Amino acid sequence: MSQDTIIAVATPPGEGAIGIVRLSGPDAIQLINPFFPSRDLLRARARQAYFGTLRDAEGEEIDEVVLTLYRAPASYTGEDAVEISCHGSPYILQRIVQLGGDAGARPAGPGEFSQRAFLNGKLDLSQAEAVSDLIASRSAAAHRIALGQLRGGVSNEIGDLRARLIDFASLIELELDFAEEDVEFADRGQLSELVAEIRSRIGTLTTSFRLGNAIKEGVSTVIAGRPNAGKSTLLNALLNEDRAIVSNIPGTTRDTIEEAVNIGGIRFRLVDTAGIRDASDAIEAMGVERTLQQVAVGHVLVYVFDVVETSPETLAADLDRLYREDLELVVVANKMDLNPYTKYVHYFGPEYAGKWQVPPERFVPMIASERSNLQYLQDTLLNIVTDGRGGIDAQEIILSNARHYDALRRADAALERVAEGLQSGLSQDFVAMDIRQSLRDLGEITGEITTDDLLGNIFSNFCIGK
Numbered sequence: 001m002s003q004d005t006i007i008a009v010a011t012p013p014g015e016g017a018i019g020i021v022r023l024s025g026p027d028a029i030q031l032i033n034p035f036f037p038s039r040d041l042l043r044a045r046a047r048q049a050y051f052g053t054l055r056d057a058e059g060e061e062i063d064e065v066v067l068t069l070y071r072a073p074a075s076y077t078g079e080d081a082v083e084i085s086c087h088g089s090p091y092i093l094q095r096i097v098q099l100g101g102d103a104g105a106r107p108a109g110p111g112e113f114s115q116r117a118f119l120n121g122k123l124d125l126s127q128a129e130a131v132s133d134l135i136a137s138r139s140a141a142a143h144r145i146a147l148g149q150l151r152g153g154v155s156n157e158i159g160d161l162r163a164r165l166i167d168f169a170s171l172i173e174l175e176l177d178f179a180e181e182d183v184e185f186a187d188r189g190q191l192s193e194l195v196a197e198i199r200s201r202i203g204t205l206t207t208s209f210r211l212g213n214a215i216k217e218g219v220s221t222v223i224a225g226r227p228n229a230g231k232s233t234l235l236n237a238l239l240n241e242d243r244a245i246v247s248n249i250p251g252t253t254r255d256t257i258e259e260a261v262n263i264g265g266i267r268f269r270l271v272d273t274a275g276i277r278d279a280s281d282a283i284e285a286m287g288v289e290r291t292l293q294q295v296a297v298g299h300v301l302v303y304v305f306d307v308v309e310t311s312p313e314t315l316a317a318d319l320d321r322l323y324r325e326d327l328e329l330v331v332v333a334n335k336m337d338l339n340p341y342t343k344y345v346h347y348f349g350p351e352y353a354g355k356w357q358v359p360p361e362r363f364v365p366m367i368a369s370e371r372s373n374l375q376y377l378q379d380t381l382l383n384i385v386t387d388g389r390g391g392i393d394a395q396e397i398i399l400s401n402a403r404h405y406d407a408l409r410r411a412d413a414a415l416e417r418v419a420e421g422l423q424s425g426l427s428q429d430f431v432a433m434d435i436r437q438s439l440r441d442l443g444e445i446t447g448e449i450t451t452d453d454l455l456g457n458i459f460s461n462f463c464i465g466k
């Protein structure tokens with residue numbers, strides 16, 4: 001276990017009403033004690049807040065503070081800890097860190113408090129990662145997923161799968177001990193069933209990653225179309241503000257504009273692009289090139305066209321150029337106010353899109369300048385992410401961590417070999433080997449199986465003071 005005491009500012013940089021410096025480690029309390037003369041902290045009760053003056057080694061006043069004590073193991077890190085809550089001045093915070101440093105504490109590395117919480121068994125690895133996700137969460141959905149994971153949602157599910165595999169693994173291992181006698185303690189039929197069930201639960205989790213990842217990172221949504229189609233107007237409508245310049249001069253948007261908007265608790269990163277056309281001047285050609293690049297990395301493509309100006313051939317040609325597999329396509333038929341056949345375009349929408357056959361729920365007739373049918377577009381976007389559910393279920397476990405996804409995929413590959421091995425009557429040592437492999441893969445998620453590299457990788461991405 002770690003012997004040194006660490007110190008760091010726990011609040012964000014810059015001025016604030018209050019700033020917090022946190023210390024954790026065996027010397028945390030006695031190290032601060034001489035600088036807080038109003039009370040003997042060695043005898044003070046833990047988990048209570050004390051008001052007093054913090055002084056430096058010369059006895060000079062640093063600030064009036066509130067100090068909180070924790071005694072091992074009842075703290076976030078599981079160690080003795082002190083939190084000094086001072087006035088939120090960067091100067092004061094730095095003086096306190098300096099004071100603690102001079103008295104023998106070491107500046108904490110990124111995520112070191114949480115790493116200690118993990119090493120002391122306060123959190124498992126997936127929960128420690130959830131702390132970091134929770135801090136980074138910027139939408140209701142991301143918050144919900146991170147909190148579920150912190151509460152042990154992912155851990156319990158993985159722990160359960162692992163426990164059931166371990167039972168069977170031990171029976172197979174037992175057979176290995178009696179190899180000469182050719183006995184079977186583990187019922188092959190039952191084992192096959194178990195493997196199938198576990199693989200199906202892994203499948204549910206890995207499928208949820210697409211949603212979880214989109215929610216965590218924000219859904220990259222590219223708005224593209226011909227010049228003057230109304231892309232910037234649409235962006236402004238979605239943002240509910242005048243972010244992009246709207247004009248009737250085609251080619252107004254030469255650069256891409258990116259803004260995030262919250263729809264139904266999910267963050268969409270909207271990218272307004274330069275209009276696509278066979279550009280005559282060089283700057284515009286660059287803009288078009290950038291549009292294609294944006295589309296290439298986007299998740300959703302909102303193709304906007306002007307219902308008066310756009311022929312079905314143009315529409316099809318644009319989609320031919322922009323579309324690629326894996327892209328979620330939404331077609332917005334804009335300027336419906338100018339179309340004398342308004343209701344027919346709505347009805348014939350899918351046919352209008354030619355060979356593209358956009359399903360009706362992906363075809364959105366709009367008057368962007370009047371925000372008309374905006375709600376339908378918002379619902380369409382939300383349904384793409386939530387697979388038509390219009391929101392996410394509070395109880396559902398949704399995977400949002402790429403490391404977990406990767407480990408589950410590997411566990412599943414090992415279990416697939418187990419299933420094949422059982423089917424073809426492969427000898428038990430091979431089957432046992434693959435079961436052990438899948439157990440290791442699952443164990444990596446919660447941190448039962450770790451390496452220093454893995455931990456270093458995870459915690460170095462946390463912020464300092466966490």
Ligand SMILES: Nc1nc2c(c(=O)[nH]1)N(C=O)[C@@H](CNc1ccc(C(=O)N[C@@H](CCC(=O)O)C(=O)O)cc1)CN2
Pocket residue numbers: 070073074075076083122
């Ligand atoms: N001031 C302060 N606020 C904070 C934290 C903190 O460390 N300090 N947190 C941290 O980042 C989060 C809260 N998480 C915490 C988790 C565990 C314990 C703790 O003392 N656990 C003990 C006692 C549990 C109990 O009384 O039920 C333990 O687990 O033994 C404290 C905070 C958010 N707010």
Ligand SMILES: Nc1nc2c(ncn2[C@@H]2O[C@H](COP(=O)(O)OP(=O)(O)OP(=O)(O)O)[C@@H](O)[C@H]2O)c(=O)[nH]1
Pocket residue numbers: 225226227228229230231232233234245246247248249250251252253254273274275334335336337338366367368369370
């Ligand atoms: N009548 C009508 N005009 C619209 C509608 N939506 C946008 N417009 C107008 O169409 C013109 C072009 O709109 P923009 O939003 O700038 O179009 P854009 O696609 O971003 O254009 P570029 O920047 O050239 O690529 C503006 O004059 C808008 O006011 C609509 O639904 N109906």
